[in-house]
Amino acid sequence: MKLLRYGPPGQEKPALVAPDGSLRDLSQHVHDIDPRTLERKVLDELRALDPAGLPLVEGEVRIGAPVAAIGKLVCVGLNYADHAKESNLPVPSEPVLFMKATSAICGPNDQVIIPRGAQKTDWEVELGIVIGRKAQYVEREQALEHIAGYCIVNDVSERAFQHERGGSWDKGKGCDTFAPIGPWLVTRDEIADVRDLDLRLSVNDEVRQRGNTRTMIFAIDEIVSYISQFMTLNPGDVICTGTPPGVGAGMQPPQFLKPGDRMRLSISGLGEQCQDVVAWQR
Structure with missing residues (x-):
């Protein structure tokens, strides 16, 4: 699974890369790609989603760092x-x-x-x-x-x-x-x-x-x-x-x-x- 964050600095939204290369929004499932999202249970839940059923991220978008709130x-x-x-x-x-x-x-x-x-x-x-x-x-x-x-x-x-x-x-x-x-x-x-x-x-x-x-x-x-x-x-x-x-x-x-x-x-x-x-x- 490839996870990412897209949008202007400080306003990034969570997404994943679908098998066809498209970006699919995850905002309905997680608030962000942050330390809580990295728990094994949450990752398993995201992995079970059908990317085709997630909203398509359209157009050119800025990609942010893939993890929010990096501590170290x-x-x-x-x-x-x-x-x-x-x-x-x-x-x-x-x-x-x-x-x-x-x-x-x-x-x-x-x-x-x-x-x-x-x-x-x-x-x-x-x-x-x-x-x-x-x-x-x-x-x-x-x-x-x-x-x-x-x-x-x-x-x-x-x-x-x-x-x-x-x-x-x-x-x-x-x-x-x-x-x-x-x-x-x-x-x-x-x-x-x-x-x-x-x-x-x-x-x-x-x-x-x-x-x-x-x-x-x-x-x-x-x-x-x-x-x-x-x-x-x-x-x-x-x-x-x-x-x-x-x-x-x-x-x-x-x-x-x-x-x-x-x-x-x-x-x-x-x-x-x-x-x-x-x-x-x-």
Whole structure:
């Protein structure tokens, strides 16, 4: 099942993608795609609906982030060995964790704003995990049971803020519009093998990143279990699982985003994002 939210920012309505690709409104069945909707019972009820009997969403509509009221955006850094290498950093022995501000969240096709004073704004296509059940001290063997589904996340990063301004990585990760999510939340049952998903990102139609989740250092179940040892994961929380090689900072010479650029991202079975890059304006 592919769930999404459509409409103007702050006024999004719930919907699903029907087998024929049409969007069908779910407002008569759930208020929103939020943490309550991610409960297994509610997802089963939505899965039992006949999409043909749901109202058709007609015309061009904006797609918002697929989950409302995301409580936490937890990120795993350097989770692909070849990305660690291009970053001139050692392969981690344990997952590297940092947080992205929830105020960075935007729709999958919304504009990405280069922040004031930015010099090195970069791209990162990532597989996102959406938590469906509270996870606290979860063993690896039970970790997947706590996942509602998966989505695409662009972990946009300002490298100068991240590496040259002192402190943690968070400064370069949480700027407004630095977390496009979606277009869909694809429920876990629809992904046959999360360890074999192709990731791709292009800038101005030039492919910059191409990878596969099978080259992750830490697998999905390991990530969920590990994070749950340090913090409680609640329904609606999103985990960004790391990016494959091909980021701008790793190019020779480095290349970064500028106003007028267009990013396009895709992951097998999870749809596609497309963002135009614009300059910050007062």
